[in-house]
Amino acid sequence: MEAEEDLRQNRACPVHAVAQTVQTDEEKAIHEVVENVIWQMAVDRKSTALKQLQGHMWRAAYMTGKIRGQVYQDVIPAITRWRRHGLKVYIYSSGSVEAQKLLFGFSVHGDLLDLFDGHFDTNIGAKVESKSYENIAERIGCHPEEIIFLTDVTREAKAAEDAGLNVAVVVRPGNMELSEEEKNHYRIITSFSQLELSGGV
Incomplete structure (x- = not known):
């Protein structure tokens, strides 16, 4: 307990x-x-x-409409483009699957759930454990190297990287400052539009 x-x-x-x-x-x-x-x-x-x-x-x-999910402006166009190119998009969050579906199902832009192929939460494992990412890769039928994992938490980035995933650290206003070592080690993006379509998403 x-x-x-x-x-x-x-x-x-x-x-x-x-x-x-x-x-x-x-x-x-x-x-x-x-x-x-x-x-x-x-x-x-x-x-x-x-x-x-x-x-x-x-x-x-x-x-009841008291709250609506917020997403960054670059997210919807980027995911729409990725899906148009045949890529699959999943969410892995410490928020429950239900909470994820509420946020995207009742967003300020309407119901966005069709943008996603699936949802994962901590029932599959902690986000700072590499085994969790191996479990997700197995569940979605991909090799780890076919996946790119986006996060703003470097401990999660390390766990995903240790599992063999490609990683990009997303820097947004208000995020924790990255160390110089982290900036040099990880691929850093400030917008989803910066991701190329060559790899899996």
Whole structure:
């Protein structure tokens, strides 16, 4: 259990163990759950359970039109072009598959789900583990070297590279600054339009 692991590691998480025999105040319990969820998001925990909870919340917000998915301006034209050339496009995100489908299904540009051939989340493995990328390659029926993986996280880039994938690091406004070593090691792009069509996507 994640909460028990946090306590073992002395991580300062706002979680409280309550004996089953003790009657708890519902409002207090709700407050503590909300506090813990906010803490998990603040530390950017890649928890499948947290992502599922976020998915439930997002579903309600997307369905009612309170929120719409945002995509960078270069994304739709680039993916449309790639698909016109017969390339397949998949999403691999720490966000759940459901959350991905909500974001792209209810975007400011309408339903974009037809742009993608499939979705993967952390159920296939953590994004910083090379085995996850091997699993994806096997699942989609490709050799790793036929795939190009786009990410803005260099730890993910390294894991994908270790699995034999081609990698490009996408630099967007607000992203974490790359070190000189990372800039020299990885292919860096600032727009999807910079990708050529010669490799797999």
